[in-house]
Amino acid sequence: MIGPDRRYRIARSALILGALSVAGLFLVLPLLIVLSGAIAKGWSLYLASISEPDALAALRLTLTVTAIAVPLNLVFGVVAAWCIAKFEFPGRSALITLIDLPLAVSPVISGLIYVLLFGAQGLLGPWLGEAGFRVIFAVPGIVLATIFVTFPFVARELIPVMQAQGRDHEEAALSLGASGWQTFWRVTLPNIKWGLLYGVILCNARAMGEFGAVSVVSGHIRGKTNTLPLHVEILYNEYQHTAAFAVASLLVLLALLTLVAKTWVEARAHRDRHPDPIVQPDEELP
Amino acid sequence: MSIEIRNLRKRFGGFTALHGVDLDIHDGELMALLGPSGCGKTTLLRLIAGLESADAGSIHLHGRDVTALGARHRGVGFVFQHYALFRHMNVFENIAFGLRVRPRATRPREPELRQKVERVIDLVQLGGMAQRFPDQLSGGQRQRVALARALIIEPNVLLLDEPFGALDAQVRRQLRRWLRRLHDELHVTSVFVTHDQDEALDVADRIVLLNHGRIEQIGNAQQLQDRPASSFVGRFLGEINQLPASLAEERISLGDSHWPLPAGSEVKSGAVDLCVRPYDLHWTERAGPSSFPATVTDARWLGGRYRVELDPALAGVPYVTAEWSRTQMPPRELQAGDVVHLQPARYAVFARAG
Amino acid sequence: MTATATNSISRWRVSGSLPGFGPSLGYTLLYLSLIVLIPLAMILLRASELGLDAFIAKVSSPRALASLRISFGCALIAAAINMPIGLLLAWVISRYPFPGRRLVDALIDLPIALPTAVAGIALTALYARNGWLGQWLAPLGIELAFTPAGIVIALVFVGLPFVVRTVQPVLQDIEHEQEEAAESLGATPLQTFVRVSLPTIAPALLTGFALAFARGVGEYGSVIFIAGNMPMISEITPLLIVTQLEQYDYAGATALALVMLLGSFALLLLINSLQAWLAHRGRR
Numbered sequence: 001m002i003g004p005d006r007r008y009r010i011a012r013s014a015l016i017l018g019a020l021s022v023a024g025l026f027l028v029l030p031l032l033i034v035l036s037g038a039i040a041k042g043w044s045l046y047l048a049s050i051s052e053p054d055a056l057a058a059l060r061l062t063l064t065v066t067a068i069a070v071p072l073n074l075v076f077g078v079v080a081a082w083c084i085a086k087f088e089f090p091g092r093s094a095l096i097t098l099i100d101l102p103l104a105v106s107p108v109i110s111g112l113i114y115v116l117l118f119g120a121q122g123l124l125g126p127w128l129g130e131a132g133f134r135v136i137f138a139v140p141g142i143v144l145a146t147i148f149v150t151f152p153f154v155a156r157e158l159i160p161v162m163q164a165q166g167r168d169h170e171e172a173a174l175s176l177g178a179s180g181w182q183t184f185w186r187v188t189l190p191n192i193k194w195g196l197l198y199g200v201i202l203c204n205a206r207a208m209g210e211f212g213a214v215s216v217v218s219g220h221i222r223g224k225t226n227t228l229p230l231h232v233e234i235l236y237n238e239y240q241h242t243a244a245f246a247v248a249s250l251l252v253l254l255a256l257l258t259l260v261a262k263t264w265v266e267a268r269a270h271r272d273r274h275p276d277p278i279v280q281p282d283e284e285l286p
Numbered sequence: 287m288s289i290e291i292r293n294l295r296k297r298f299g300g301f302t303a304l305h306g307v308d309l310d311i312h313d314g315e316l317m318a319l320l321g322p323s324g325c326g327k328t329t330l331l332r333l334i335a336g337l338e339s340a341d342a343g344s345i346h347l348h349g350r351d352v353t354a355l356g357a358r359h360r361g362v363g364f365v366f367q368h369y370a371l372f373r374h375m376n377v378f379e380n381i382a383f384g385l386r387v388r389p390r391a392t393r394p395r396e397p398e399l400r401q402k403v404e405r406v407i408d409l410v411q412l413g414g415m416a417q418r419f420p421d422q423l424s425g426g427q428r429q430r431v432a433l434a435r436a437l438i439i440e441p442n443v444l445l446l447d448e449p450f451g452a453l454d455a456q457v458r459r460q461l462r463r464w465l466r467r468l469h470d471e472l473h474v475t476s477v478f479v480t481h482d483q484d485e486a487l488d489v490a491d492r493i494v495l496l497n498h499g500r501i502e503q504i505g506n507a508q509q510l511q512d513r514p515a516s517s518f519v520g521r522f523l524g525e526i527n528q529l530p531a532s533l534a535e536e537r538i539s540l541g542d543s544h545w546p547l548p549a550g551s552e553v554k555s556g557a558v559d560l561c562v563r564p565y566d567l568h569w570t571e572r573a574g575p576s577s578f579p580a581t582v583t584d585a586r587w588l589g590g591r592y593r594v595e596l597d598p599a600l601a602g603v604p605y606v607t608a609e610w611s612r613t614q615m616p617p618r619e620l621q622a623g624d625v626v627h628l629q630p631a632r633y634a635v636f637a638r639a640g
Numbered sequence: 641m642t643a644t645a646t647n648s649i650s651r652w653r654v655s656g657s658l659p660g661f662g663p664s665l666g667y668t669l670l671y672l673s674l675i676v677l678i679p680l681a682m683i684l685l686r687a688s689e690l691g692l693d694a695f696i697a698k699v700s701s702p703r704a705l706a707s708l709r710i711s712f713g714c715a716l717i718a719a720a721i722n723m724p725i726g727l728l729l730a731w732v733i734s735r736y737p738f739p740g741r742r743l744v745d746a747l748i749d750l751p752i753a754l755p756t757a758v759a760g761i762a763l764t765a766l767y768a769r770n771g772w773l774g775q776w777l778a779p780l781g782i783e784l785a786f787t788p789a790g791i792v793i794a795l796v797f798v799g800l801p802f803v804v805r806t807v808q809p810v811l812q813d814i815e816h817e818q819e820e821a822a823e824s825l826g827a828t829p830l831q832t833f834v835r836v837s838l839p840t841i842a843p844a845l846l847t848g849f850a851l852a853f854a855r856g857v858g859e860y861g862s863v864i865f866i867a868g869n870m871p872m873i874s875e876i877t878p879l880l881i882v883t884q885l886e887q888y889d890y891a892g893a894t895a896l897a898l899v900m901l902l903g904s905f906a907l908l909l910l911i912n913s914l915q916a917w918l919a920h921r922g923r924r
């Protein structure tokens with residue numbers, strides 16, 4: 001190659017090397033140390049750590065909480081995006097800001113507010129206690145805190161997608177005689193499916209991995225109110241490092257799956273937006 | 287010689303953008319690089335500017351070999367198709383950029399810089415716009431800022447990529463004339479890329495017609511139109527009728543009609559295309575050895591000339607087009623279905639493609 | 641813009657073109673109130689019960705002040721560190737093709753996908769005195785884990801994707817031609833970067849900084865393992881809130897929470913106006 005760009009290529013290689021070092025240091029090493037810590041004392045101990053009853057109970061609770069929180073926020077996200085994206089009304093942008101609010105709140109405060117509301121000294125706590133219903137230091141509190149921290153994920157993905165699509169498609173469907181539900185299922189949903197899936201993936205990852213908010217409301221009762229991340233903390237603080245890393249490796253797996261799914265959805269959504277052009281060169285007419 | 291290009295080659299992956307191009311551009315010339323999209327014209331321009339590096343060949347600017355130099359060291363003014371104005375700088379700062387980034391030793395002092403910028407602003411007729419930002423300008427004004435920005439570095443050559451492409455039709459026509467006048471004033475060697483033949487014919491001293499990474503023909507407007515070097519050139523520069531004929535012993539035959547082979551034709555025998563411009567296809571009342579019959583299918587007045595479509599009843603030629611001035615028209619009103627005889631007044635032949 | 645907005649409002653009022661506005665808005669407001677607004681209002685309610693003097697006393701105790709200084713200070717430093725390294729990553733990913741680029745691009749979001757507790761123990765294990773990295777730093781007298789520097793490391797980790805993902809789209813949209821224009825006018829690569837590229841990226845970089853800062857201020861899980869949590873030295877505000885809750889000091893927890901909330905909202909406001917500015921610039 002004849003050309004002026006050798007120095008440019010050296011600079012470029014240096015930048016790439018720098019970026020790879022940063023990525024290695026901050027993104028790859030933490031993953032490797034968890035995985036290596038998990039199997040440091042052999043596979044049998046690893047398997048024993050993740051199949052121990054308390055770990056299984058934590059896994060079960062994490063899945064249960066996620067199975068409640070994600071669908072609720074999914075439905076909310078779709079409904080909120082529908083009214084915000086498809087209609088104009090005063091206070092719309094304020095509503096968007098309010099929906100994003102939980103993102104700006106420290107996880108600890110997200111737990112605290114439910115303690116203030118439902119705790120023994122809380123506003124509704126004593127009254128609920130008389131009715132024999134516990135929220136704080138019990139599963140309902142964990143569910144509520146999880147819903148709070150994952151509240152905006154689906155909505156904030158869907159709102160821009162639905163806004164960009166406008167209302168022409170829906171209006172066309174209605175003018176052709178479709179009912180509101182038919183319009184939603186057949187016209188709106190296919191258009192937003194990638195945004196929806198993307199939001200659900202992020203929501204799911206956060207729901208399974210949430211630590212701070214859940215930690216405040218859980219009470220850390222082993223086998224009862226411990227989620228996987230809380231279980232990791234307990235094991236770690238008890239200096240059972242191998243067991244802690246073993247359970248953490250499950251969450252690393254979750255994170256990696258999340259990244260794969262997210263990348264896949266992004267690629268699909270990109271392909272839907274930019275389909276391969278039909279090759280039709282501007283040939284001259286005969 | 288301002289620009290000397292020898293055997294210039296460039297590939298992008300599996301796509302060859304230029305196959306060994308040779309080109310000389312004279313001092314003070316205004317040259318158009320013309321061709322369909324993908325012909326390599328923009329690549330050639332970017333290679334001259336040093337924005338791409340060549341795979342092989344050489345480029346000399348004013349006798350200096352610049353092949354291995356980057357754009358920064360070539361002293362070439364480049365006007366981008368979408369202008370590429372710096373959006374966070376106002377008109378003044380955009381134009382001053384090329385002076386401000388000079389090494390301290392050659393950087394003009396502030397008063398001198400101001401004077402230079404203002405002179406160029408006047409030259410491109412943007413007085414009073416100096417404080418505006420690119421987003422506050424019309425397309426034509428942006429185009430002139432881009433030009434001013436390129437001119438302030440007193441470039442060896444000025445290169446313009448589709449300079450009128452992003453403008454609407456009327457502004458385009460005005461800017462075309464203006465650029466031509468500006469060039470006559472400054473006499474800086476200029477090369478511009480266009481896919482629009484009218485633009486090339488209207489503005490350029492000479493035209494380089496490119497196709498598939500090769501130069502098809504270099505010449506002025508008349509040479510290209512009247513003596514096309516290939517049927518591609520004939521087709522690209524204006525409408526042309528292509529009639530499938532055969533060539534033997536210096537005689538072109540189409541059905542029962544015959545014509546002599548024009549001097550300088552490269553093809554000697556075999557299947558050929560007889561290429562005739564619509565305005566060179568005259569009519570005669572009577573059949574003759576050098577005319578062929580055709581049935582009128584449509585005739586309309588286009589203001590200044592008639593345009594007539596005719597069916598020549600030849601295999602593979604659904605219609606031919608002829609253009610006649612009022613005085614060339616037959617004495618009676620032509621109707622669809624009338625039969626006339628067509629006689630090519632000037633023509634070229636090329637070996638039949640494919 | 642205004643014209644189309646008015647137009648569509650009137651269209652909605654006249655024909656009510658799409659169904660479901662009332663129910664969907666109603667459900668949105670109800671769910672939002674139950675899950676977010678009413679619980680958050682508890683902070684205000686509790687804090688107001690406290691009275692101004694008690695509130696100030698709680699918030700201005702030396703330990704509380706130190707924790708606020710640490711939380712906001714470390715978040716600020718981490719966000720500042722994230723600007724150059726986030727820019728580097730975004731630049732390389734969006735500009736240069738290299739093997740493994742897509743992998744790096746996907747990994748950028750790891751700090752968002754990885755539960756914070758896992759990040760916390762992983763970073764601690766890396767930087768502790770006997771850890772993979774700590775063992776090389778300890779002989780040099782550099783201790784990162786269990787010091788405020790450890791907090792900064794954790795916050796750099798959690799904030800990184802915010803800077804990269806804010807800057808990346810701007811870098812991808814930037815007209816490469818502007819940089820070529822600068823080059824053809826004689827600018828050196830450094831001049832091109834400083835005078836042409838950086839001003840274009842700056843607003844996004846600032847937004848990314850603010851997002852990383854906001855995230856860092858409230859961060860809990862990844863910090864508490866590596867911080868050492870010594871009161872006055874490496875105790876962050878969220879941890880102090882938890883400690884006070886465990887000691888049934890609801891008033892103290894609430895007061896601190898209110899201060900943090902106000903700080904976060906101020907940041908949110910800043911971010912929103914930054915983004916509005918960004919969008920405005922993009923439209924021009």
